[in-house]
Amino acid sequence: xxxxxxxxxxxxxxxxxxxxxxxxxxxxxxxxxxxxxxxxxxxxxxxxxxxxxxxxxxxxxxxxxxxxxxxxxxxxxxxxxxxxxxxxxxxxxxxxxxxxxxxxxxxxxxxxxxxxxxxxxxxxxxxxxxxxxxxxxxxxxxxxxxxxxxxxxxxxxxxxxxxxxxxxxxxxxxxxxxxxxxxxxxxxxxxxxxxxxxxxxxxxxxxxxxxxxxxxxxxxxxxxxxxxxxxxxxxxxxxxxxxxxxxxxxxxxxxxxxxxxxxxxxxxxxxxxxxxxxxxxxxxxxxxxxxxxxxxxxxxxxxxxxxxxxxxxxxxxxxxxxxxxxxxxxxxxxxxxxxxxxxxxxxxxxxxxxxxxxxxxxxxxxxxxxxxxxxxxxxxxxxxxxxxxxxxxxxxxxxxxxxxxxxxxxxxxxxxxxxxxxxxxxxxxxxxxxxxxxxxxxxxxxxxxxxxxxxxxxxxxxxxxxxxxxxxxxxxxxxxxxxxxxxxxxxxxxxxxxxxxxxxxxxxxxxxxxxx
Numbered sequence: 001x002x003x004x005x006x007x008x009x010x011x012x013x014x015x016x017x018x019x020x021x022x023x024x025x026x027x028x029x030x031x032x033x034x035x036x037x038x039x040x041x042x043x044x045x046x047x048x049x050x051x052x053x054x055x056x057x058x059x060x061x062x063x064x065x066x067x068x069x070x071x072x073x074x075x076x077x078x079x080x081x082x083x084x085x086x087x088x089x090x091x092x093x094x095x096x097x098x099x100x101x102x103x104x105x106x107x108x109x110x111x112x113x114x115x116x117x118x119x120x121x122x123x124x125x126x127x128x129x130x131x132x133x134x135x136x137x138x139x140x141x142x143x144x145x146x147x148x149x150x151x152x153x154x155x156x157x158x159x160x161x162x163x164x165x166x167x168x169x170x171x172x173x174x175x176x177x178x179x180x181x182x183x184x185x186x187x188x189x190x191x192x193x194x195x196x197x198x199x200x201x202x203x204x205x206x207x208x209x210x211x212x213x214x215x216x217x218x219x220x221x222x223x224x225x226x227x228x229x230x231x232x233x234x235x236x237x238x239x240x241x242x243x244x245x246x247x248x249x250x251x252x253x254x255x256x257x258x259x260x261x262x263x264x265x266x267x268x269x270x271x272x273x274x275x276x277x278x279x280x281x282x283x284x285x286x287x288x289x290x291x292x293x294x295x296x297x298x299x300x301x302x303x304x305x306x307x308x309x310x311x312x313x314x315x316x317x318x319x320x321x322x323x324x325x326x327x328x329x330x331x332x333x334x335x336x337x338x339x340x341x342x343x344x345x346x347x348x349x350x351x352x353x354x355x356x357x358x359x360x361x362x363x364x365x366x367x368x369x370x371x372x373x374x375x376x377x378x379x380x381x382x383x384x385x386x387x388x389x390x391x392x393x394x395x396x397x398x399x400x401x402x403x404x405x406x407x408x409x410x411x412x413x414x415x416x417x418x419x420x421x422x423x424x425x426x427x428x429x430x431x432x433x434x435x436x437x438x439x440x441x442x443x444x445x446x447x448x449x450x451x452x453x454x455x456x457x458x459x460x461x462x463x464x465x466x467x468x469x470x471x472x473x474x475x476x477x478x479x480x481x482x483x484x485x486x487x488x489x490x491x492x493x494x495x496x497x498x499x500x501x502x503x504x505x506x507x508x509x510x511x512x513x514x515x516x
Contacts (some may be wrong), residue, residue: 015339021067022346025074026353033079041079045072078350085179085351087122093160096120097197098127099204100153101212103219105247109133113149114183115157116204122161124203126183129157131191151215154197161185171414173354180351214304218243221444228443228454234461240266241433242440244306256465259472261404261419262429268306269361270315271430273299275437277319292323310345310358317341318365335369338362356414360407367406371500372399378507400426405500409492417480421471428471432464 033041052065098115105112111131117123149155164175164186178186201209221243225231230238236248246254246266257263264271280295296319303316321337342362345352352358375398376384376391384391404422412418419425436457443453471477 013334013336013339015336015343017067018070019339019342019346021070022074022077022343023353025071025076026078026346026350029075029078029350030082032075033082038076038079038083041072041076045069045076048072074346074350077347078353081350082179085182085184087125087184089161089163089185090121091160093158094120095156095158096122097154097156097200099199099201099212100149100151100155101126101208102215103151103222103245103247104131104149105245106133108251110188114181115155116208118154118200118202122185125185126181127161128164128178128183128186129159130186130188131194132188151219152199152212154199156195156197157187157189158193159187159189161187172356176351176354180349180355182349210304211307214301215307218245218305218307224444224450225454228450230454230457234458234465237266237461237465238436238440238457241268241272241436244268244309244312253465256469256472258415259419259478260429260468261422261425262468264403265429265433267311267357268309269311270318270365271433272437273302273312273315273319275434276302276441279438279441296320296323310352310355311361313345314341314358314361314365317344335366338365338369356410360410363406363410364403367402368399371405371504372402374504375402375507396426397423405496409489409496412481412492413484413486413489416482417478419478421474421477425468425471428467429464432460432467435460436464 048065048069052062052069055062055065097118097120099118100113101116102114107130110133112128114126114128117125117127162185164178164183166172166174166176178184201212204212222239222245225235225239233250233253236246236250236253239248240246249266254263254266257266277295277299280298299316299319303312306312318337318341321340325337345358372395376395379387379391379394400423408418439453439457439460443450443457446453
């Protein structure tokens with residue numbers, strides 16, 4: 001990898017330092033805003049911008065002031081987002097009406113679903129509802145999760161709102177996770193305090209109305225899967241891969257995918273959208289501006305359908321940028337494009353900065369663009385044309401290793417271990433995931449042949465689960481690393497980057513390349 005100076009990086013990828021500065025501000029925001037406050041920071045930002053405007057003759061100083069302004073902007077945006085999701089609660093039970101916003105799902109000790117409150121102290125806000133399983137009979141549990149409560153239904157609840165809290169024994173910040181989804185409170189309800197009402201969609205934004213519409217459609221697809229015997233843990237895997245709902249997965253299945261290194265297959269991301277985009281390309285042979293517009297609309301429709309997780313939104317933005325690049329005839333898959341996607345997501349929802357999925361997704365793609373491309377460019381264009389099979393295998397291996405190195409420190413930090421056989425797992429999981437997604441598309445597009453597609457989907461999913469289960473049972477398949485700190489995680493990333501730079505320098509000395 002050629003060393004790039006900061007001025008050159010700014011000129012080639014100007015959004016990268018902007019994104020990094022804003023992200024840094026959002027990271028430190030919880031500490032700074034509590035100590036200083038948002039209004040003094042806003043005044044300081046105005047002063048920094050004003051001073052920066054008068055430094056035209058001092059480019060270095062002006063650039064520094066611009067970066068400071070972006071850091072302050074990140075701090076302020078994050079602080080405003082936290083305030084927006086912080087509410088004052090009365091601490092008393094109240095009766096209120098609401099609209100069901102998500103499908104009721106089983107947890108370890110309860111059934112949970114999200115609502116948008118229509119009346120009461122939290123009018124217009126999202127709340128997560130928990131129904132303790134001990135309060136439910138088997139019949140009531142099946143009724144609630146099996147369709148008695150559906151997305152878009154009106155309900156009347158009587159309960160007390162509580163502030164979300166996180167476990168001190170876990171690095172997963174559950175309260176921040178809920179805030180990132182604009183859920184401001186939680187509440188515990190017993191079945192007798194839930195009544196059905198007619199649905200009135202008041203105090204709901206246009207985006208939430210769209211999400212309710214697509215959510216209702218998603219629930220119909222769940223029912224279509226169930227009606228065609230796509231069930232069990234094989235069906236749970238299919239629903240996670242195609243509709244983004246992992247609530248059906250058992251802890252054993254999650255462990256198998258985690259230990260084998262296939263968790264990314266269950267989490268909708270660029271892999272899945274790339275496969276869907278390829279399917280769309282196959283169905284529409286003629287590629288022109290209309291095709292690119294339709295493909296982007298199709299991709300964003302799918303994003304609405306699966307619920308706007310950070311990784312799938314990032315992938316959709318990147319695909320949109322690529323489509324615009326194709327129309328304009330320009331290079332679009334770059335660090336600048338990735339930074340642009342990150343900036344959009346952080347400005348729209350600054351709380352994304354603390355989401356593990358957001359961090360893993362951008363880190364993986366950043367390493368692939370930066371280091372993966374470098375390794376492929378070790379070989380001359382002539383060599384790549386003459387040895388296409390080797391280059392294809394090499395590209396797959398490089399992308400897999402780059403993504404694994406990018407995510408391994410974060411995975412170790414959040415989950416306490418690293419899968420060892422990730423290369424073998426990807427050789428199995430990616431083709432199987434592609435087949436399942438293509439078959440699922442056929443299942444949805446051709447209703448009269450659904451039973452045939454369902455049988456094929458179940459067969460492929462069963463085979464994939466069995467193979468991944470075998471890989472997970474291999475000796476030393478998962479390396480526990482214990483509890484590591486943020487500082488240790490950062491140091492590991494520094495070591496990895498230095499190692500990759502050293503490997504690149506050595507490779508360019510011994511392999512003929514077209515890049516000096």
